[in-house]
Amino acid sequence: MTITTILLFALLGAFLGLDVVSFPQAMFSRPIVASTLAGTLGGSAGDGLLAGVFLEMMALETLPVGASRYPEWGTASVVGGALYVTRTGDATSALLFAMLGAMVTAWVGGWSMYALRRLNGRWTKGALPALELGNARVVTWLQMRGLAADWVRSFALTAIALALLAPLTAFAIANGHGDSARIRAVLVAVAASIAGSAAWKLSHGSRHGPWFFIGGLALGCAMLLHG
Numbered sequence: 001m002t003i004t005t006i007l008l009f010a011l012l013g014a015f016l017g018l019d020v021v022s023f024p025q026a027m028f029s030r031p032i033v034a035s036t037l038a039g040t041l042g043g044s045a046g047d048g049l050l051a052g053v054f055l056e057m058m059a060l061e062t063l064p065v066g067a068s069r070y071p072e073w074g075t076a077s078v079v080g081g082a083l084y085v086t087r088t089g090d091a092t093s094a095l096l097f098a099m100l101g102a103m104v105t106a107w108v109g110g111w112s113m114y115a116l117r118r119l120n121g122r123w124t125k126g127a128l129p130a131l132e133l134g135n136a137r138v139v140t141w142l143q144m145r146g147l148a149a150d151w152v153r154s155f156a157l158t159a160i161a162l163a164l165l166a167p168l169t170a171f172a173i174a175n176g177h178g179d180s181a182r183i184r185a186v187l188v189a190v191a192a193s194i195a196g197s198a199a200w201k202l203s204h205g206s207r208h209g210p211w212f213f214i215g216g217l218a219l220g221c222a223m224l225l226h227g
Helices: 003-021 031-042 045-059 073-085 091-126 128-132 136-175 180-203 209-226
Strands: none
Touching: 003 031, 003 073, 003 091, 003 136, 031 045, 031 073, 045 073, 045 091, 045 180, 073 091, 073 136, 091 128, 091 136, 091 180, 128 136
16 A cells, blocks of 8 residues: 555545544444445445445444543544455455454544543633633634644544554465455354344334334345345
8 A cells, every 4th residue: 555545545534533523423434434435435435335334333332422432433444444445365354354453443543532532621721711701713713723633633543554554454464364254254243243232232222122123133134035
């Protein structure tokens, strides 16, 4: 992966990282969308979509609430999609390492968002006298500074992750000798179990939720078997 390619993916990661919390919160940062966009940028929207499906199933477990610390899947999905679409070698092994790379990036991204919140808090505390006077320019400045900091965070995270993980992924694929069928089975089982657990947790609290969950699962399995 060339420096130019990394920078292009980093620009996409910067935009999608902003969408997670800062702006515009239009769901572009959902893994299935973000990874597909990364795949399109890399020359294969289909490969990006495939990686995005797995990442979306894993991300269903994440429930962003307030200031809690949680994995940041916007930039992570760009990294996962980019690693998969720019692969060299076995596609199944590449998908496995792309998912691992995305999960590591999501974890680091969650930590970076927490650090950014603390930084925004310090900036706001320092501007309290002006805020108490109702200075609109200070409010605007704080908002723009926060947006810029989040953009830099997302850009740097995507660029550094790809710079580190792309050569590691290529090396692992070149030196790995795993069974492709077994790897696919493990990926599907892990992703399905995480998504199933998350869907059950979200649905079982309502009166008829479990029945809708079971019915949807049965319908999906029937469509899969019929197809």
